Amino acid sequence: MHSxxxxxxxxxxxxxxxxxxxxxxxxxxxGTTIPMLGYGLGTANFKSSTQQGNFDQHVAGVTKKAIAHxxxxxxxxxxxxxxxELGAAIKEGGVPRDQLYITTKIKAxxxxx
Numbered sequence: 001m002h003s004x005x006x007x008x009x010x011x012x013x014x015x016x017x018x019x020x021x022x023x024x025x026x027x028x029x030x031g032t033t034i035p036m037l038g039y040g041l042g043t044a045n046f047k048s049s050t051q052q053g054n055f056d057q058h059v060a061g062v063t064k065k066a067i068a069h070x071x072x073x074x075x076x077x078x079x080x081x082x083x084x085e086l087g088a089a090i091k092e093g094g095v096p097r098d099q100l101y102i103t104t105k106i107k108a109x110x111x112x113x
Contacts, residue, residue, distance in 0.1 A: 034101045038073030039066035047081035056085055063089035067100075077105040 025033035045059045059082050063074065067089060076086045083104065090100060 035071070035073035037071070038075045038101075038103070039063065039071040040075040041077070041080055041082050041086055042075075043080065045080060045082050045085075052081045055088075056082065059085040060088045060092070064093050067093035067095055072099060073101045073103070075103045078107050079105070 024036060026036050027033050041059065041063060045056070045062075047054075047056065063086060066074070072095070074086060074090070076083050086102075090097065090102070093100075
């Protein structure tokens with residue numbers, strides 16, 4: 001384990017240190033906590049320019065399944081072209097929005113330096 005806060009001490013119980021009901025959250029500098037592990041829509045669900053504007057039910061469905069399986073940190077990006085599917089999965093996922101942590105990336109529009 002490579003965690004500063006790791007407290008596992010080996011014993012003869014046979015219990016693995018990586019098994020648990022939930023992953024611990026990460027605490028940000030301002031005290032906000034976010035889930036340590038997130039579900040990323042990522043490049044596996046990237047839409048090419050010819051697919052942009054077409055709703056992809058598969059992407060929405062797998063994202064909804066991720067929510068159902070306990071993911072509370074969802075990560076998208078404007079460049080993937082699947083933010084509409086992310087929004088639909090959030091709406092249909094049945095988890096209150098205040099229990100989800102959503103991250104995304106936006107395209108650079110102009111150079112700042």
